[in-house]
Amino acid sequence: MEVAENTIFYKAIGSEMDVFIHANKLKLPLLLKGPTGSGKSRFVEHMAHRINTNLITVSCHEETSATDLIGRFIIKGAETIWIDGPLTIAVKNGYILYLDEIAEARPDVIVAIHALTDHRRELFIDKLGETIKAAPNFQLVASFNPGYQKGFKELKPSTRQRFIALSFDYPAAKIETEIVSTESECSQEIAQKLVAIGNKIRNLTELGLAETVSTRLLVDAAKLIQDGLPKRLAVHIAVVEPLTDEPDTIQALKDLCDLMI
Template identity: 75%
Template sequence: MVTEAPYYHQTYQESDVFLHAFRNRIPLLLKGPTGTGKSRFVEYMAHTTGQKLITVSCHEETSSTDLIGRYIIKGAETVWVDGPLTTAVREGAILYLDEVAEARPDVIVAIHSLTDHRRELFIDKLGETVKANENFMLIASFNPGYQRGFKELKPSTRQRFVALNFAYPEAKIETEILVNETGVDKDIAKKLVSIGGKIRNLIELGLSETVSTRLLVDAAKLIHSGLPKRLSCHVAIVEPLSDDEQARESLKDLIDLMI
């Protein structure tokens, strides 16, 4: 259970969409680049609805067995242990599949029957079909265009969800987020947001990912705790973004100029 309300600044009608999707038992897909608040939004809404939240961070080795469950040896017995998906289906929890496009294809196959009118999970190892609890909700997130389309969701999968698009917030809101998250001075927060805006427009550097709100929050935390401003920006923004020496020097020059 998310016992404390996470700070979240609504920029659209995300909460309304979530609540209506929840009431109508419709899966929800969150699209957007890393660090734009997708996971924070899910935590915020889990707290708002009072629902248990189970989060799975998907990667290339995540399989349907990891989600559904497996037999394990316990003493002299072989016992079945439910995975996070089965647990959420039985108990009526929110299951959040973070970066679902990174998972193996069999994961998508496993959740198909939960994303339409059936709302049921077939566990082949048990020969059992589990009807989803009425409070079960499936949420997935992914980063469209990540690594130039290397990992994408098929249209047949995407059309099983209603979707929300997450983008970097406008400057005023992003400044408020930095101040609320870190306690940093508002003028410094404005400078960091301005740096973020400049870097996001530097497409000529060929960065695979641009600066996220999360990175700006990290820089603000370091500054607020007493680390010099330029050094904070270099280690929290420049170094995580690129290993290319020329790109890093360009980013450092930009930050030095603006700080």
């Protein structure tokens, strides 16, 4: 669980900021859809700071359960006491709760947030036998990657229709260059070359990569270059190696990147 405190750089690529402000004002659940590293989490952190509200982020995984979100009893000394989970804390205090990669979580998580995503705005804590009305400023935001493990871990239509939704994708080359340069403090020339590499690999669909080059990976490569690591090595370890373990594909990508950098 992370609580956002400081401002964070985000470059808008459309009307997503306006959508978020209206959704927050109306307290509508918001779903962010898009590939890994396309700025979903960064966007939520930036907007929480922009509207001056507290944000609790939960990175969901296959073991994330409703108990993890709602809370549990623990033994403290000779007593058994209840500890609120991040969802309960956000509901009671009127924070934004961001469930990152919600489709990765166990099905009971969806059940837990069910009544929070409609007109009731309630959280039922079965272990306490209590129902809590969400504080006026509470908002639920979730994200998922539609292309990841397609057919295995997807949100049901009945769940998706409880949210308004925004689609994210990798930004246009000009904007992505600005992001890479700003985040890493590297030159425009280096940023442009890295973005060109990223776009080239993204278009190589024949490689069958499970995930393609994210803006995050390009920023990491730029930071390494800016810190003095040789350009080719930086691209190899920050862009190529995270994408695949197949030796032939790695070599092909390295050869491509060497030519372009």
